[in-house]
Amino acid sequence: MGNRSVPIVVLTALFAGGLMTLQAGPFVKKFGATALAGWAAGYAVLRELGPILIALMFSGRVGANNTAELSTMTVTEQLDGLRALAIDPVQFLVVPRVVAMVTMLVALTAIGDLVALTGAAIVGRVLLDIEWSTMYHGFVDNLRPFDFLHGIYKSIAFGGAIAVSSCYFGVTVRGGAVGVGRAVNHAVVAAAISIMLLDFFLTYLTG
């Protein structure tokens, strides 16, 4: 789940970091406020954009995949087979997936944050002529460890939400191929909504 998602997370994070520098671009061009770009991009990436985008990608890749796998098992009655062998499907299938997803999303967010800051610095250098060192000081002087931590504990909550919704829609599926498609669709939609809700409440409650 985790290692195979690294390429897509790295690519997403690279573009996302670049985008945040681009949004600060007009200011930088107009006022020459190069220190601002590092502050704005770093802050947005670490606290909001990094965790949210990586969680959305993770939900698309791992969550949807997991729903597809579990629902295929459900419609081919493999879960009933497990029950007949006195194996609890939740214990056997759901619990390892939930633990793996939460752990890996946290790890991927940490990687993605770093890559996104690199992307922000590259775009700043190439498109806006901001020196590497200016960007670096923009990050270091304005960001606190808590900003990074804020993104990390959000990603724990997002990982839990993605895992629970993808497993729930996987084991409750009805019907054949059509049902599997619908279950995946519902799982990613539920995950996206819960990511946004959790993001708001975590930001609001913890500042």
Add this chain to the structure above:
Amino acid sequence: MMDADPRSMPGRVRRQIAAVGGALLAGGAYTRELWEVYVATWAGVARLVSRRHLQQGRPRGEIVRQMYWLGNRSVVFIAVTLGFIGMVMAYEACLQLSRVTGDFSQVGAQLLKLDVSDFAATLTGLMLATRIGAGIAAEIGSMKVTEQIDALRMSGVLPIDYLIVPRFVASLVMTLMLSALGGVVMYAASGLTAKYSFGVNPGTFFDASMVRGRHVALLVIKAAAYGAAIPVVAGFCGLRARGSSEGVGWATTAAVIGGSFSVIVLDFAISAAALLVLGGDL
């Protein structure tokens, strides 16, 4: 040792080079096929406009029905997700300002400019890539694995004209509409958060003085680009589905990833082009 390989390179290195080369070739073939579907979709739209499709027996009102499924049924989803993002953005922006200057007079105008020129269209596009991308891929993928697509081909109907073109037109129109709606909801939610959490006067917050025509143009260009990309990527993934229910699951996953990633890449490309063309005036 050398896996009995007569050539001089060690087997492990060879295998790794072969793996990288294989991945590149597969990626190239994938991109080419996706491009062909995109071109075929535009050809289908051209046939639709020139009315040459009439003998092909498309169900009447298919585009309107797709607009309802892709657009109207996404309204609540878009309103909820973008509303919450708007609240978070206002909260984070005001929190930062209260630590630095404490001057909230510009925050509303700046946020509106960001919403219009980027966030409204891009976040709507990301959310729609999840919702309608997964829906289209699941539907077309199910048809593919139950051999309904082959049945269409047998009857002399082009699957792209019949299945992807109506969704393409519907998504193009509805992404524009939903981006506008999403932007309004998002900004309203931002304003309410600023008012109730930081006491920013709504009269100061709802300030459109920094929005120019070019920002609105960017919104339209971005929404149109995402609206065109999402159904093509999803339809392409659906048409590639193999096997049975597992294949449909894989196709749906690929559609969500492909759609979200193309939204992010398109956003980057369009924003960078706008910055290079307009510079500090953006």
